[in-house]
Amino acid sequence: MLAIKNMSACYGESRVIRSLDLDVPDKKVVCLIGRNGVGKSTTLKSIMGLVRTPEGSIELAGTEMRKMAPYDRVRLGIGYVPQGRDIFPQMTVQENLELGLKAAGSRERVPDYIYDLFPILPPFAKRNGGDLSGGQQQQLAIARALVLKPKILILDEPTEGIQPSVIEDIGEAVKRVNRELGITVLIVEQYLDFVLGISDFIYIMEKGEIIRQGETGSLSADEITRIMTN
Ligand SMILES: Nc1ncnc2c1ncn2[C@@H]1O[C@H](COP(=O)(O)OP(=O)(O)O)[C@@H](O)[C@H]1O
Numbered sequence: 001m002l003a004i005k006n007m008s009a010c011y012g013e014s015r016v017i018r019s020l021d022l023d024v025p026d027k028k029v030v031c032l033i034g035r036n037g038v039g040k041s042t043t044l045k046s047i048m049g050l051v052r053t054p055e056g057s058i059e060l061a062g063t064e065m066r067k068m069a070p071y072d073r074v075r076l077g078i079g080y081v082p083q084g085r086d087i088f089p090q091m092t093v094q095e096n097l098e099l100g101l102k103a104a105g106s107r108e109r110v111p112d113y114i115y116d117l118f119p120i121l122p123p124f125a126k127r128n129g130g131d132l133s134g135g136q137q138q139q140l141a142i143a144r145a146l147v148l149k150p151k152i153l154i155l156d157e158p159t160e161g162i163q164p165s166v167i168e169d170i171g172e173a174v175k176r177v178n179r180e181l182g183i184t185v186l187i188v189e190q191y192l193d194f195v196l197g198i199s200d201f202i203y204i205m206e207k208g209e210i211i212r213q214g215e216t217g218s219l220s221a222d223e224i225t226r227i228m229t230n
Protein backbone atom coordinates (compact mmCIF):
# COMPACT_ATOMS: atom_id res chain seq x y z
CA MET A 1 0.00 0.00 0.00
CA LEU A 2 2.68 2.46 1.11
CA ALA A 3 6.24 1.91 -0.07
CA ILE A 4 9.11 4.21 0.87
CA LYS A 5 12.45 3.59 -0.79
CA ASN A 6 15.81 5.20 -0.23
CA MET A 7 14.17 8.39 1.07
CA SER A 8 15.96 11.26 2.75
CA ALA A 9 14.39 14.23 4.54
CA CYS A 10 15.82 17.64 5.47
CA TYR A 11 15.04 20.72 7.51
CA GLY A 12 16.96 23.40 5.66
CA GLU A 13 20.46 21.99 5.21
CA SER A 14 20.13 19.53 8.07
CA ARG A 15 19.48 15.97 6.91
CA VAL A 16 17.37 14.20 9.53
CA ILE A 17 16.48 11.02 7.60
CA ARG A 18 18.85 9.15 5.29
CA SER A 19 18.03 6.39 2.83
CA LEU A 20 14.97 5.12 4.62
CA ASP A 21 13.10 2.03 3.39
CA LEU A 22 9.72 1.30 4.91
CA ASP A 23 6.80 -0.79 3.71
CA VAL A 24 3.23 -0.80 4.91
CA PRO A 25 1.45 -3.72 3.21
CA ASP A 26 -2.23 -3.49 2.31
CA LYS A 27 -4.59 -4.08 5.27
CA LYS A 28 -1.78 -4.37 7.82
CA VAL A 29 -1.06 -2.37 10.98
CA VAL A 30 2.58 -1.26 11.07
CA CYS A 31 4.24 0.58 13.96
CA LEU A 32 7.33 2.75 13.81
CA ILE A 33 8.98 3.09 17.21
CA GLY A 34 12.08 4.73 18.60
CA ARG A 35 13.27 7.20 21.20
CA ASN A 36 12.58 10.95 21.16
CA GLY A 37 14.19 12.91 18.36
CA VAL A 38 15.19 9.99 16.11
CA GLY A 39 13.01 11.14 13.20
CA LYS A 40 9.67 9.33 13.58
CA SER A 41 7.49 12.42 13.14
CA THR A 42 9.73 13.61 10.32
CA THR A 43 9.11 10.29 8.54
CA LEU A 44 5.35 10.86 8.74
CA LYS A 45 5.71 14.49 7.65
CA SER A 46 7.75 13.25 4.68
CA ILE A 47 4.89 10.95 3.68
CA MET A 48 2.50 13.92 3.90
CA GLY A 49 4.78 16.30 1.97
CA LEU A 50 5.32 18.61 4.94
CA VAL A 51 9.13 18.45 4.89
CA ARG A 52 11.65 18.45 2.06
CA THR A 53 12.47 14.98 0.71
CA PRO A 54 15.23 15.48 -1.88
CA GLU A 55 15.83 11.79 -2.61
CA GLY A 56 14.03 8.51 -2.95
CA SER A 57 10.52 7.40 -3.63
CA ILE A 58 7.24 7.47 -1.70
CA GLU A 59 4.51 5.43 -3.37
CA LEU A 60 0.90 5.04 -2.31
CA ALA A 61 -0.89 2.17 -4.05
CA GLY A 62 1.56 2.44 -6.93
CA THR A 63 1.39 6.25 -7.34
CA GLU A 64 4.63 8.19 -6.80
CA MET A 65 3.87 11.02 -4.36
CA ARG A 66 7.28 12.46 -3.53
CA LYS A 67 6.76 15.63 -5.54
CA MET A 68 3.04 16.01 -4.89
CA ALA A 69 1.51 18.76 -2.72
CA PRO A 70 0.20 17.67 0.71
CA TYR A 71 -3.39 18.30 -0.36
CA ASP A 72 -3.07 15.99 -3.36
CA ARG A 73 -1.63 13.25 -1.15
CA VAL A 74 -4.66 13.49 1.14
CA ARG A 75 -6.88 13.19 -1.93
CA LEU A 76 -5.05 10.01 -2.93
CA GLY A 77 -6.35 8.47 0.27
CA ILE A 78 -4.31 9.34 3.36
CA GLY A 79 -5.83 10.21 6.73
CA TYR A 80 -3.19 11.82 8.97
CA VAL A 81 -3.33 12.77 12.65
CA PRO A 82 -0.24 14.78 13.63
CA GLN A 83 1.42 14.56 17.03
CA GLY A 84 -0.51 16.64 19.57
CA ARG A 85 -3.81 16.01 17.70
CA ASP A 86 -4.60 19.44 16.33
CA ILE A 87 -8.38 19.66 16.56
CA PHE A 88 -10.12 23.05 16.52
CA PRO A 89 -10.98 23.85 20.16
CA GLN A 90 -13.42 26.69 19.35
CA MET A 91 -15.45 24.60 16.91
CA THR A 92 -17.98 21.98 17.93
CA VAL A 93 -17.27 18.27 17.63
CA GLN A 94 -19.73 18.13 14.72
CA GLU A 95 -18.02 21.06 12.96
CA ASN A 96 -14.61 19.48 13.48
CA LEU A 97 -15.84 16.31 11.78
CA GLU A 98 -17.52 18.20 8.92
CA LEU A 99 -14.31 20.10 8.34
CA GLY A 100 -12.68 16.80 7.40
CA LEU A 101 -15.25 16.46 4.62
CA LYS A 102 -15.27 20.09 3.44
CA ALA A 103 -11.49 20.25 3.28
CA ALA A 104 -11.73 17.79 0.40
CA GLY A 105 -14.75 19.49 -1.18
CA SER A 106 -17.06 16.66 -0.23
CA ARG A 107 -20.73 17.48 0.36
CA GLU A 108 -21.52 14.19 2.03
CA ARG A 109 -22.44 14.01 5.67
CA VAL A 110 -20.37 12.42 8.43
CA PRO A 111 -20.74 8.66 7.85
CA ASP A 112 -22.41 6.51 10.52
CA TYR A 113 -19.36 4.27 10.96
CA ILE A 114 -17.61 7.22 12.61
CA TYR A 115 -20.12 7.35 15.45
CA ASP A 116 -20.14 3.59 15.65
CA LEU A 117 -16.35 3.52 16.06
CA PHE A 118 -16.29 6.39 18.53
CA PRO A 119 -19.47 6.21 20.62
CA ILE A 120 -18.19 8.95 22.93
CA LEU A 121 -18.57 11.52 20.12
CA PRO A 122 -22.35 11.75 19.49
CA PRO A 123 -23.21 12.95 23.03
CA PHE A 124 -20.62 15.72 22.56
CA ALA A 125 -21.66 16.71 19.03
CA LYS A 126 -22.68 20.26 19.99
CA ARG A 127 -19.89 20.85 22.51
CA ASN A 128 -16.69 22.65 21.65
CA GLY A 129 -13.71 20.46 20.82
CA GLY A 130 -11.77 22.26 23.53
CA ASP A 131 -14.21 21.01 26.20
CA LEU A 132 -13.24 17.38 25.54
CA SER A 133 -10.62 15.50 27.57
CA GLY A 134 -7.27 14.73 25.93
CA GLY A 135 -8.39 11.18 25.13
CA GLN A 136 -11.66 12.37 23.63
CA GLN A 137 -9.82 14.95 21.53
CA GLN A 138 -7.54 12.21 20.23
CA GLN A 139 -10.60 10.16 19.25
CA LEU A 140 -12.08 13.21 17.53
CA ALA A 141 -8.84 13.80 15.63
CA ILE A 142 -8.77 10.17 14.46
CA ALA A 143 -12.47 10.32 13.55
CA ARG A 144 -11.87 13.45 11.49
CA ALA A 145 -9.06 11.72 9.61
CA LEU A 146 -11.47 8.88 8.80
CA VAL A 147 -14.51 10.76 7.46
CA LEU A 148 -13.29 10.41 3.87
CA LYS A 149 -12.56 6.70 4.34
CA PRO A 150 -8.84 6.89 3.46
CA LYS A 151 -6.83 3.94 2.14
CA ILE A 152 -4.31 4.43 4.93
CA LEU A 153 -4.59 5.99 8.39
CA ILE A 154 -1.41 7.54 9.79
CA LEU A 155 -1.20 8.35 13.51
CA ASP A 156 1.62 10.14 15.33
CA GLU A 157 1.82 9.06 19.01
CA PRO A 158 -1.92 8.66 19.61
CA THR A 159 -1.44 7.60 23.26
CA GLU A 160 0.75 10.53 24.28
CA GLY A 161 -0.58 12.09 27.50
CA ILE A 162 -3.68 9.90 27.60
CA GLN A 163 -4.94 7.83 30.52
CA PRO A 164 -4.74 4.00 30.25
CA SER A 165 -8.49 3.26 30.01
CA VAL A 166 -8.82 5.61 27.05
CA ILE A 167 -5.67 4.19 25.45
CA GLU A 168 -7.51 0.85 25.34
CA ASP A 169 -10.49 2.46 23.63
CA ILE A 170 -8.21 3.99 21.03
CA GLY A 171 -6.48 0.64 20.47
CA GLU A 172 -9.85 -1.09 19.98
CA ALA A 173 -11.02 1.61 17.57
CA VAL A 174 -7.83 1.30 15.51
CA LYS A 175 -8.25 -2.49 15.33
CA ARG A 176 -11.82 -2.07 14.11
CA VAL A 177 -10.79 0.56 11.56
CA ASN A 178 -8.34 -2.00 10.23
CA ARG A 179 -10.50 -5.13 10.37
CA GLU A 180 -13.99 -3.81 9.66
CA LEU A 181 -13.24 -0.94 7.29
CA GLY A 182 -10.19 -2.63 5.72
CA ILE A 183 -8.04 0.47 6.23
CA THR A 184 -4.25 0.06 6.35
CA VAL A 185 -2.62 1.70 9.39
CA LEU A 186 0.79 3.22 10.13
CA ILE A 187 1.40 4.35 13.71
CA VAL A 188 4.33 6.11 15.33
CA GLU A 189 4.31 5.23 19.02
CA GLN A 190 6.51 4.99 22.10
CA TYR A 191 4.12 3.10 24.36
CA LEU A 192 5.23 -0.49 23.89
CA ASP A 193 2.20 -2.36 25.27
CA PHE A 194 -0.04 -0.50 22.85
CA VAL A 195 2.30 -1.30 19.96
CA LEU A 196 2.49 -5.02 20.81
CA GLY A 197 -1.29 -5.17 21.16
CA ILE A 198 -2.18 -3.81 17.74
CA SER A 199 0.66 -4.13 15.24
CA ASP A 200 1.45 -6.81 12.66
CA PHE A 201 4.91 -5.49 11.93
CA ILE A 202 7.36 -3.22 13.77
CA TYR A 203 10.14 -0.93 12.58
CA ILE A 204 12.63 0.44 15.11
CA MET A 205 14.31 3.72 14.26
CA GLU A 206 17.46 5.32 15.56
CA LYS A 207 19.07 8.58 14.40
CA GLY A 208 17.20 8.76 11.11
CA GLU A 209 17.68 5.10 10.19
CA ILE A 210 15.78 1.84 10.60
CA ILE A 211 17.98 -0.38 12.78
CA ARG A 212 15.66 -3.36 13.26
CA GLN A 213 12.39 -4.64 11.82
CA GLY A 214 10.21 -7.71 12.05
CA GLU A 215 6.80 -9.31 12.49
CA THR A 216 5.46 -8.31 15.88
CA GLY A 217 5.69 -11.86 17.26
CA SER A 218 9.31 -12.22 16.20
CA LEU A 219 10.55 -9.34 18.40
CA SER A 220 10.40 -9.78 22.16
CA ALA A 221 9.31 -6.91 24.37
CA ASP A 222 12.60 -7.24 26.29
CA GLU A 223 14.60 -6.98 23.13
CA ILE A 224 12.72 -3.90 21.97
CA THR A 225 13.04 -2.27 25.39
CA ARG A 226 16.78 -2.95 25.34
CA ILE A 227 17.17 -1.28 21.95
CA MET A 228 14.99 1.64 22.98
CA THR A 229 16.87 2.35 26.21
CA ASN A 230 20.43 1.73 25.05
N1 LIG B 1 10.92 22.00 12.24
C1 LIG B 1 12.16 21.54 12.48
N2 LIG B 1 13.25 22.22 12.11
C2 LIG B 1 14.51 21.74 12.34
N3 LIG B 1 14.77 20.55 12.92
C3 LIG B 1 13.72 19.81 13.30
C4 LIG B 1 12.36 20.25 13.10
N4 LIG B 1 11.53 19.30 13.58
C5 LIG B 1 12.32 18.33 14.05
N5 LIG B 1 13.63 18.61 13.90
C6 LIG B 1 14.78 17.77 14.29
O1 LIG B 1 14.70 16.56 13.56
C7 LIG B 1 15.05 15.45 14.37
C8 LIG B 1 13.92 14.44 14.37
O2 LIG B 1 12.78 15.01 14.96
P1 LIG B 1 11.38 14.24 15.00
O3 LIG B 1 11.11 13.67 13.67
O4 LIG B 1 10.38 15.20 15.54
O5 LIG B 1 11.68 13.07 16.03
P2 LIG B 1 10.70 12.08 16.81
O6 LIG B 1 9.33 12.25 16.24
O7 LIG B 1 11.28 10.72 16.60
O8 LIG B 1 10.76 12.46 18.26
C9 LIG B 1 15.37 16.02 15.75
O9 LIG B 1 16.77 16.15 15.85
C10 LIG B 1 14.69 17.37 15.74
O10 LIG B 1 15.40 18.27 16.56
Ligand SMILES: [Mg+2]
Binding pocket: 040, 041, 042, 083
Ligand atom coordinates in the same frame (compact mmCIF):
# COMPACT_ATOMS: atom_id res chain seq x y z
MG1 LIG C 1 7.55 12.86 17.17
